[in-house]
Amino acid sequence: MTPATNQGPDERGHFGAGEVAWGGRFMPEALISELDELTAVWTAAMADPGFTGEFERMLREYAGVPSMLYDATRLSEHAGARILLKREDLNHTGAHKIRNVLGQALLARRMGKTRMIAETGAGQHGVATATAAAYLGLDCVVYMGAVDTERQALNVARMQLLGAEVIAVESGSRTLKDAINEAIRDWVATVEHTAYCFGTAAGPHPFPAMVRDFCRGIGDEARAQVLELTGALPDIVTACVGGGSNAIGMFTAFLDDPDVRIVGFEAGGDGVDTGRHAATIFAGEVGVLHGARTFVLQDEDGQTVESHSISAGLDYPGVGPQHAHLAHTGRAEYLPITDAEAMDALALLARTEGIICAIESAHAVAGSLQLAAQAPGSTILVNLSGRGDKDMGTAIEWFGLGGPAVEPEASPVGELAETSEGAP
Amino acid sequence: MTFTRDAFARTRSEGRAALVGYLPAGFPDVAGSIEALKLMVDAGCDIIEIGLPYSDPVMDGPTIQAAALQALQGGVRTADVLRTVEAVAATGTPTLVMTYWNPVERHGVERFAQGLLDAGGAGLITPDLTPDSGAEWIAAADARGLDKVFLVAPSSTEDRLAMTTAASRGFVYATAVMGVTGVRASTSDLAGPLVSRTRAVLGAAASDLPIGVGLGVSNGTQAAEVAGYADAVIVGSAFVRTLLDAGADAAAGLAALRALTEDLANGVRRG
Numbered sequence: 275m276t277p278a279t280n281q282g283p284d285e286r287g288h289f290g291a292g293e294v295a296w297g298g299r300f301m302p303e304a305l306i307s308e309l310d311e312l313t314a315v316w317t318a319a320m321a322d323p324g325f326t327g328e329f330e331r332m333l334r335e336y337a338g339v340p341s342m343l344y345d346a347t348r349l350s351e352h353a354g355a356r357i358l359l360k361r362e363d364l365n366h367t368g369a370h371k372i373r374n375v376l377g378q379a380l381l382a383r384r385m386g387k388t389r390m391i392a393e394t395g396a397g398q399h400g401v402a403t404a405t406a407a408a409y410l411g412l413d414c415v416v417y418m419g420a421v422d423t424e425r426q427a428l429n430v431a432r433m434q435l436l437g438a439e440v441i442a443v444e445s446g447s448r449t450l451k452d453a454i455n456e457a458i459r460d461w462v463a464t465v466e467h468t469a470y471c472f473g474t475a476a477g478p479h480p481f482p483a484m485v486r487d488f489c490r491g492i493g494d495e496a497r498a499q500v501l502e503l504t505g506a507l508p509d510i511v512t513a514c515v516g517g518g519s520n521a522i523g524m525f526t527a528f529l530d531d532p533d534v535r536i537v538g539f540e541a542g543g544d545g546v547d548t549g550r551h552a553a554t555i556f557a558g559e560v561g562v563l564h565g566a567r568t569f570v571l572q573d574e575d576g577q578t579v580e581s582h583s584i585s586a587g588l589d590y591p592g593v594g595p596q597h598a599h600l601a602h603t604g605r606a607e608y609l610p611i612t613d614a615e616a617m618d619a620l621a622l623l624a625r626t627e628g629i630i631c632a633i634e635s636a637h638a639v640a641g642s643l644q645l646a647a648q649a650p651g652s653t654i655l656v657n658l659s660g661r662g663d664k665d666m667g668t669a670i671e672w673f674g675l676g677g678p679a680v681e682p683e684a685s686p687v688g689e690l691a692e693t694s695e696g697a698p
Numbered sequence: 699m700t701f702t703r704d705a706f707a708r709t710r711s712e713g714r715a716a717l718v719g720y721l722p723a724g725f726p727d728v729a730g731s732i733e734a735l736k737l738m739v740d741a742g743c744d745i746i747e748i749g750l751p752y753s754d755p756v757m758d759g760p761t762i763q764a765a766a767l768q769a770l771q772g773g774v775r776t777a778d779v780l781r782t783v784e785a786v787a788a789t790g791t792p793t794l795v796m797t798y799w800n801p802v803e804r805h806g807v808e809r810f811a812q813g814l815l816d817a818g819g820a821g822l823i824t825p826d827l828t829p830d831s832g833a834e835w836i837a838a839a840d841a842r843g844l845d846k847v848f849l850v851a852p853s854s855t856e857d858r859l860a861m862t863t864a865a866s867r868g869f870v871y872a873t874a875v876m877g878v879t880g881v882r883a884s885t886s887d888l889a890g891p892l893v894s895r896t897r898a899v900l901g902a903a904a905s906d907l908p909i910g911v912g913l914g915v916s917n918g919t920q921a922a923e924v925a926g927y928a929d930a931v932i933v934g935s936a937f938v939r940t941l942l943d944a945g946a947d948a949a950a951g952l953a954a955l956r957a958l959t960e961d962l963a964n965g966v967r968r969g
Contacts, residue, residue: 302756302873304852304876307855445763455754463877464876575805576802
């Protein structure tokens with residue numbers, strides 16, 4: 275595992291040397307010493323072959339990593355470009371999240387912690403954390419917005435079965451940002467024996483860099499896999515962006531390849547012009563949220579504005595500071611995808627390839643289809659960050675699935691491959 | 699304008715600790731918070747902290763969260779906070795704003811500092827901004843002589859205690875427990891050692907910076923105990939609680955607020 279030293283941050287956690295110091299550490303004093311210690315332990319661990327070897331062994335033997343690269347020929351035919359899918363949906367627990375949590379859980383053990391806490395939006399990070407806690411014998415508490423415990427009930431049950439306590443957060447907008455607030459409140463009081471297993475490449479230093487480095491295997495593997503398969507680098511690399519862990523995990527390997535276009539797709543919700551979205555980079559402004567300077571959806575007074583997305587995992591009004599930096603410098607582009615576009619892509623992928631992906635990942639598929647239309651014949655590497663089992667409740671409601679059998683020609687999904695108008 | 703050093707000069711000459719009282723602006727509404735804060739001044743608070751309600755208050759427990767949410771739902775704006783400062787500072791009591799960082803950065807650090815100075819405010823308490831991340835605020839405050847109240851915690855190393863106290867002006871805020879704001883049944887056994895360690899660091903630097911102790915005090919007996927070793931006793935959630943408990947009965951809320959302030963003011967004189 276190679277640290278991404280040339281990509282920052284500096285020792286204060288800042289990305290970029292321009293007029294904006296992205297990232298940093300805006301946190302209560304009570305947590306600063308712990309963050310210092312975490313930074314030191316993590317830095318030492320990444321230079322310790324014992325640690326990195328154990329991490330790689332766990333990923334290989336337990337998590338199903340490296341994940342496959344899949345040449346999606348039927349989807350490609352439909353798209354008019356060659357679409358390659360990095361199958362993170364096939365990892366243990368169903369998403370790229372397992373990479374990050376195994377790394378952080380190993381660090382927790384190295385620091386002598388007995389308890390891990392986590393926040394979760396869609397529940398994928400919560401499930402992964404509960405899994406790693408069970409695997410390594412740590413107590414686990416997961417904070418989840420009450421809105422999300424309702425729309426992701428299956429993942430709540432999974433966490434509980436794994437032995438974690440799930441706390442439904444009723445404060446604020448009752449979604450991911452409030453779950454983070456509550457987890458920070460817990461951590462301030464329990465930091466002596468508790469590790470905060472942060473779920474995305476955001477938050478105070480060292481989390482953006484640490485989570486990136488635990489996830490960067492996605493891109494490192496995919497880069498080698500694409501080269502082996504096609505003999506060349508992809509023209510475009512894409513991922514969905516909420517907080518941005520899967521995206522930065524994918525993008526990192528390609529940042530120094532100037533000919534590779536890098537595009538992240540944010541949650542456009544009902545459409546960016548409606549104000550009901552989570553397109554933080556596209557439509558947000560510079561601010562500080564959850565310990566880092568980044569793009570934030572906020573009002574004139576700096577109050578966080580509630581985000582909206584059909585995808586719980588992208589429903590966050592902030593974004594990792596390295597993405598803010600990459601957007602600012604222009605090295606990566608970030609574009610919004612609406613709920614309807616994502617759900618159309620979800621159905622199309624299911625029908626053309628037999629893969630039901632997470633709604634989060636469907637944003638990346640939808641965006642890639644748009645890029646394919648602009649660049650026919652190109653090769654597009656898409657991070658398929660998670661699987662869609664958890665989203666079936668949403669899909670049933672959106673598409674009107676289930677219930678009595680219907681004739682094939684009357685199936686609501688049957689029309690989706692051809693139209694973008696399938697949304698209610 | 700009155701700076702906190704004037705208040706500490708007075709309480710030290712009286713041989714007692716100062717009572718610092720907190721309420722969020724806009725709670726229960728803007729006019730109501732101004733009335734309540736003036737009452738707290740009248741009933742014995744030596745220094746006032748006005749909270750700037752924020753959507754994501756990670757250092758606050760349920761009581762202050764509820765008050766801040768009510769204020770935000772009532773539409774309180776940053777301009778209202780500065781208006782509240784102006785009204786309270788006009789009493790001659792040093793008035794600080796306690797705020798999370800993003801609202802200040804969003805308003806513009808220079809603009810916020812100037813607005814605060816113009817309103818007669820004494821300075822800022824910054825729960826999620828440490829001096830090592832606060833260069834812009836430190837410059838803006840130093841240019842105007844505003845108080846910079848940073849926090850120390852039981853987990854702060856000696857190096858951080860030295861760095862934080864050196865950067866502070868007015869007083870340093872010792873968070874006496876590891877945890878969020880909220881009333882606690884007994885005062886923390888972490889407070890005494892933290893104050894001792896902070897005093898040792900201040901002594902080595904030949905500094906007379908006052909030490910305020912906060913988080914959890916809710917009655918005169920506890921205030922007296924903390925006043926035994928601290929220069930200021932900081933009370934927040936207990937004040938907020940009196941108004942929350944009274945609900946729509948504003949008169950009852952203010953009566954309870956006055957009774958609590960007097961009890962605490964007596965407490966700091968017994969310590």
